[in-house]
Amino acid sequence: MSEGLWTGRVVLVTGAARGVGRGTAEYLGRLGASVALLDRRADEVSAVAEELRAQGVRCESFGADQTDDEAVEQAIAGVIGAFGRIDGLFANAGLAVMRPFMEISLKEWRKVIDVNLTGTFLVVRQVVQTMIDLGIPGSIVMTGSVSGMHPMNQTAHYASAKAGVIAFGRELSRELGSYRIRVNLVSPGVVRTEATEFLITQPAISTMLQQVIPLGSWCMPKDIAQAVAFLLGPQSAYITGAVLPVAGGNEVIEWWPIDYSTPGPPDWEKLRPGSSTSGETL
Ligand SMILES: NC(=O)c1ccc[n+]([C@@H]2O[C@H](COP(=O)([O-])OP(=O)(O)OC[C@H]3O[C@@H](n4cnc5c(N)ncnc54)[C@H](O)[C@@H]3O)[C@@H](O)[C@H]2O)c1
Numbered sequence: 001m002s003e004g005l006w007t008g009r010v011v012l013v014t015g016a017a018r019g020v021g022r023g024t025a026e027y028l029g030r031l032g033a034s035v036a037l038l039d040r041r042a043d044e045v046s047a048v049a050e051e052l053r054a055q056g057v058r059c060e061s062f063g064a065d066q067t068d069d070e071a072v073e074q075a076i077a078g079v080i081g082a083f084g085r086i087d088g089l090f091a092n093a094g095l096a097v098m099r100p101f102m103e104i105s106l107k108e109w110r111k112v113i114d115v116n117l118t119g120t121f122l123v124v125r126q127v128v129q130t131m132i133d134l135g136i137p138g139s140i141v142m143t144g145s146v147s148g149m150h151p152m153n154q155t156a157h158y159a160s161a162k163a164g165v166i167a168f169g170r171e172l173s174r175e176l177g178s179y180r181i182r183v184n185l186v187s188p189g190v191v192r193t194e195a196t197e198f199l200i201t202q203p204a205i206s207t208m209l210q211q212v213i214p215l216g217s218w219c220m221p222k223d224i225a226q227a228v229a230f231l232l233g234p235q236s237a238y239i240t241g242a243v244l245p246v247a248g249g250n251e252v253i254e255w256w257p258i259d260y261s262t263p264g265p266p267d268w269e270k271l272r273p274g275s276s277t278s279g280e281t282l
Contacts, residue, residue, distance in 0.1 A: 005233050006032040010083040012076075013037055014066060014123055015093030017044035019193030020143065023221025024090055024228050029057030031229060036079040036086070038123070039093065040065040058083075066093050066119030076126040085134055088232040089127045091120050092143040094162075096195050098154040098255065100268060109157045116161035121168065128172075128181065137180035141231045142169045143224075144187040144243060146251040153256055154268075166243055173241030182240040184231040189247025190218035199255070202275050214249030 011028050015021035016037035025035045029052050039045035042063025049061035060082045062075035079086055095115040097108060120142060131138040147155045148162025166185055173183040190209060192200055199205050200218060210217050227246045230236055245251050256271040268275075 004032070005235070008034075009087040009233075010034045010036065010079075010085050011088035011090060011232065012079055012086050012123075012127060013090045013092060015039055015143075016061070017041040017048055019195060020188065020191055020221045020224045021090070021092045022048055024092065024225040025059075026052065027222060027225035028090075028229060028232075029055065029059060033088075034058035034083055036083060037061040038064055038066070038075050066123050067114045069122050072122045072126055076123075076130060080130060085136060086127055086130055087136060087138055089124065089138065089140045090143075090228055090232065091123050091127075091140060092228075093119060093123075094143060094145075096145075096155075096158050098158070100154055100266070101156045102265070104157055112157040113161045113164070116158065117164040117168070120165055124168075124172070128176065128179075131181055132179055138182075139232045139236075140169075140172070140176075140181065140183045141228050142166075142183070142185045144169070144185040146187050146189050146245060146247050146253075149187055149243070149245070150252045152253060153258060153266075170241050170243070177240060182236070184236070184239060184241065185243045186224055186227050186231065187243055187245045187247065187251075188219070188224050189213070189245065189251060190253060191224055192218050192220055198276060204272060205255075205275060209253070212250055212253065213247075217248070219246065219248060 011033045013021050013025040013035060016025045017039035025037055029035050035057060037045050037049055045061040045063060049059045052059040062078050064071040064075040066072055095112060097112055124140060142165055144166040145162040147159040148166045169183050169185045176183055190196060224246050227244055256268055258266045
């Protein structure tokens with residue numbers, strides 16, 4: 001992808017302290033974009049911004065929890081103060097937790113929906129307002145997940161939130177078309193990041209992933225970044241409302257393949273010995 005396409009463009013990336021967000025910010029920065037980074041991990045995201053500036057990328061970071069409307073408003077005001085505009089938004093920050101349905105507490109359900117769905121709504125709302133105010137025909141890419149498209153197991157709250165993000169993005173693509181603002185989604189399969197390290201480092205799981213993903217393995221943040229750059233940038237000028245799986249050809253990973261011949265509660269430990277069933281500790 002040619003560098004000239006990105007020169008002068010300002011892209012806000014959320015969840016940029018780690019994983020997919022960080023990788024995408026680095027990739028867009030290398031293509032010549034100016035990047036604003038938002039993350040609730042203020043120190044980590046500030047260190048990422050420093051690294052990017054050292055590589056010659058115009059970059060600022062903003063520590064904000066995307067579930068906090070006021071903090072988001074201040075952060076977006078900060079982006080406008082620093083860069084004067086926002087041409088693109090990668091609304092990517094999210095929280096994945098895996099837990100058997102009957103063990104999901106109301107607190108955890110609310111947290112997962114709040115971070116993934118409501119937090120995305122708050123950021124997108126502020127950015128769209130800015131784009132409309134400044135008359136910018138912007139581009140938005142959100143991070144869905146294959147779990148929001150196909151049933152798996154142990155992700156009832158996360159899958160519901162991501163299905164919501166996908167519906168939200170597709171809905172907006174209709175409504176924002178009249179502003180010439182495009183909205184698309186990437187739906188990653190398995191990406192090796194801090195969030196998935198606890199799964200991928202387990203030999204049984206890493207072997208399973210290599211066996212069932214047609215392209216042979218999980219991907220790295222750069223693989224998502226390349227798809228995001230396409231959907232955010234001018235080369236996809238006539239694409240809106242698309243959901244692009246970036247999943248190596250397998251959108252339905254059976255993390256814990258349930259044996260349905262035996263009625264009763266699944267014995268998760270027996271289904272995938274040694275594997276924990278939760279992601280980030282809440
Ligand atoms: N890694 C995968 O296999 C995978 C697969 C499908 C979808 N996804 C999605 O991709 C996105 C990135 O995932 P990742 O693997 O890079 O995760 P990650 O945990 O490595 O990074 C997520 C980043 O989001 C930030 N964040 C979390 N909650 C936040 C909040 N309330 N406000 C602001 N920032 C917040 C975190 O601090 C972190 O820096 C997420 O939306 C995730 O659901 C990941």
